[in-house]
Structures are given as C-alpha cells and as structure tokens.
Amino acid sequence: MPREQGRKVVASNRKAYHDYAILDTYEAGLVLTGTEVKSLRAGRASLVDAFGHENNGEIFLHGMHIPEYTQGTWTNHEPRRVRKMLLHRDEILKMRTKMRDDGITLVPLQVYFENGYAKVEIGLARGKKSYDKRQDLASRDAQKEINRSLGRRAKGMS
Numbered sequence: 001m002p003r004e005q006g007r008k009v010v011a012s013n014r015k016a017y018h019d020y021a022i023l024d025t026y027e028a029g030l031v032l033t034g035t036e037v038k039s040l041r042a043g044r045a046s047l048v049d050a051f052g053h054e055n056n057g058e059i060f061l062h063g064m065h066i067p068e069y070t071q072g073t074w075t076n077h078e079p080r081r082v083r084k085m086l087l088h089r090d091e092i093l094k095m096r097t098k099m100r101d102d103g104i105t106l107v108p109l110q111v112y113f114e115n116g117y118a119k120v121e122i123g124l125a126r127g128k129k130s131y132d133k134r135q136d137l138a139s140r141d142a143q144k145e146i147n148r149s150l151g152r153r154a155k156g157m158s
Helices: 012-017 034-041 089-099 130-155
Strands: 007-012 018-031 051-055 058-062 083-086 104-114 116-127
Touching: 007 130, 012 018, 012 104, 012 116, 012 130, 018 089, 018 104, 051 089, 058 116, 089 104, 089 116, 116 130
Parallel strands: none
Antiparallel strands: 007 104, 018 083, 018 116, 051 058, 051 104, 058 083, 104 116
16 A cells, blocks of 8 residues: 655644744654554644653653544553654754743644654744734734735725
8 A cells, every 4th residue: 555645734733823932843753652643643633732841862742632542442542641752863952952041942833644654843932922912913913904905906996
C-alpha cells in the first residue's frame, strides 16, 4: 500500500495565536505508540492545555490529549502522557537559549500527518497582555473594514 502524500491537519491550537505572540516556529516529529497513531488518524486530539518543556537536552510535550483508541484493548495508551518530540540538536539549543528569557514558552500550534509521519508544529511564544489582545482585535477589524470598502469600490457600489 503506498504511503499517503501531503499534509493532513488533525488538530490546531487557534487560541494560541490569541493568547501568545508567536516569535518562531519549528516542526518536530512525535514519538507515539500504535494506538495513539490510530486515534490521531481518526482525527481525535486536543492541544488546549499543551506546552513544551526541555529536560536534559530533549524536548517533551506535556498535556496534549489523545483519547484512547476505541478498538484498543489492554495495549491502549494513557491519554495525557508526556510525549517526546524529535528535533535536531541545533534546534534544541536555539530553543533552550531563547526559553531562558523571561516569559518565553513552547506552545504547540498544530498536529498533523505529513507524508505518513505524525508531526507537531511548535512555536516559541511570549504571552500577550490584555491590551495587546484588544489592540490586535481592533487592527483586525479595521483591516476587514478596509477590505470591504475596497471590494465595494471595485464593484462600483460606492
């Protein structure tokens, strides 16, 4: 059977873009068990409370919820277990030096399959203050209004 091609997104953390300013993104592989992969292929995962943590030169993903596989037996996995992320050593060193700054954390942005392999997109993020969030919403609304008026003008309505 041929390996699947392309990118299939399983879960995305849209709230991360609202709560954090994403400074840099990385793609990492995940070390998973068989029932975790089957559950992910069924499109079941949640990144709501997940975060990355560095320990002894390795990066781990905490709090990602992959529910148990329904047809699994005694070999089923623990839904919120700590999972190892696969990254190059130089990427880990860059992350570690940036994470030493105050307020910088690792946040998972997406979990997806790329060419048959489970991957996670993680971002180095700094938490936003409430006024930053309001400012982003205001600028987004202003941009939408500009695009609407340009569209009306192009159609000759205004």
